[in-house]
Amino acid sequence: MLAPVRPGRYAGSMAEPTPSASPAFRPDVLTVPATPDADGIIDAMGGRRALRTPAQLVNRLVPTTWIYESLWRVRSLGLLSGRPVPVAEELAELDAAVRPGPGMVAVDVACSEGLYGRHLAAQGAAVYLVDHSRPFLRKALRRCRTEGSLERVTAVRALAQHLPFADGSVDAAVMGGSLNEIGDRLVAVAELARILRPGGRLFLMSLVAAVPGGTSSRGVRVGQALSGPSGIAFPTPAETVALLGPHLRLVSERLDGVVLRLTAERTPTGTPAALR
Numbered sequence: 242m243l244a245p246v247r248p249g250r251y252a253g254s255m256a257e258p259t260p261s262a263s264p265a266f267r268p269d270v271l272t273v274p275a276t277p278d279a280d281g282i283i284d285a286m287g288g289r290r291a292l293r294t295p296a297q298l299v300n301r302l303v304p305t306t307w308i309y310e311s312l313w314r315v316r317s318l319g320l321l322s323g324r325p326v327p328v329a330e331e332l333a334e335l336d337a338a339v340r341p342g343p344g345m346v347a348v349d350v351a352c353s354e355g356l357y358g359r360h361l362a363a364q365g366a367a368v369y370l371v372d373h374s375r376p377f378l379r380k381a382l383r384r385c386r387t388e389g390s391l392e393r394v395t396a397v398r399a400l401a402q403h404l405p406f407a408d409g410s411v412d413a414a415v416m417g418g419s420l421n422e423i424g425d426r427l428v429a430v431a432e433l434a435r436i437l438r439p440g441g442r443l444f445l446m447s448l449v450a451a452v453p454g455g456t457s458s459r460g461v462r463v464g465q466a467l468s469g470p471s472g473i474a475f476p477t478p479a480e481t482v483a484l485l486g487p488h489l490r491l492v493s494e495r496l497d498g499v500v501l502r503l504t505a506e507r508t509p510t511g512t513p514a515a516l517r
């Protein structure tokens with residue numbers, strides 16, 4: 242059995258929050274009881290059902306977790322952008338965007354194996370790994386245990402559209418490659434804006450529509466055109482940026498083929514309302 246994540250960090254009223262070893266401990270982040278189950282996962286689905294598109298169903302299969310990060314994730318951006326994009330380059334951009342370190346509270350939403358979140362935890366941040374796929378969360382925790390960061394992560398099973406975190410409670414929110422299949426993107430990004438503190442940073446990597454004449458191959462364009470029934474969508478860069486809404490200010494934007502990376506900062510004023 243996996244070692245349970247430490248309890249703590251919740252704003253519930255039924256039990257005392259347990260102090261965390263993390264220097265980033267804040268008792269007011271989670272809005273559900275921080276009670277990990279036998280897998281070491283806090284289940285915050287609250288009876289909500291995940292979407293059942295083919296892409297979403299595949300991500301809930303255990304065999305997908307055997308190959309996702311080690312075989313696909315590490316190669317995919319290069320294949321899709323038409324030039325090599327080493328994971329190290331992507332993680333350097335993530336670092337520049339959110340400036341991780343001890344004392345930071347970060348959330349990796351729709352994390353799969355937690356590539357971004359694990360990287361932030363390795364630098365001392367306290368990280369919530371969020372996904373609706375239990376097999377992926379189990380795999381993420383196994384990786385954290387191997388990497389020695391288990392005590393700095395908390396695995397939460399939740400929908401991106403219903404994040405169990407208080408308004409303005411986190412310093413950084415990250416999402417890699419998930420907007421394309423997540424369901425309601427507008428609500429998901431509004432949730433990221435809601436949970437970020439003023440001045441908090443968002444780093445988002447998302448795949449956008451290939452344009453004829455761009456650097457992406459014909460195969461990528463054909464693949465995108467055929468992907469509709471799988472539940473994966475490819476908005477344009479402008480449509481993706483527009484999702485930021487009034488409470489996230491675009492700081493930087495980089496497009497390589499169909500791979501868009503955005504850094505945004507939560508505006509200092511206003512409280513984004515939950516859109517759901």
Ligand SMILES: C[S@@+](CC[C@H](N)C(=O)[O-])C[C@H]1O[C@@H](n2cnc3c(N)ncnc32)[C@H](O)[C@@H]1O
Pocket residue numbers: 292297300301314350351352353354355356357371372373374377399400401402416417418419422423424
């Ligand atoms: C492309 S993978 C994510 C990759 C990961 N962020 C990375 O950088 O390696 C998409 C993930 O989103 C999760 N997911 C899809 N829709 C979701 C939703 N509405 N709420 C939470 N997780 C979702 C899937 O289970 C899957 O793990």
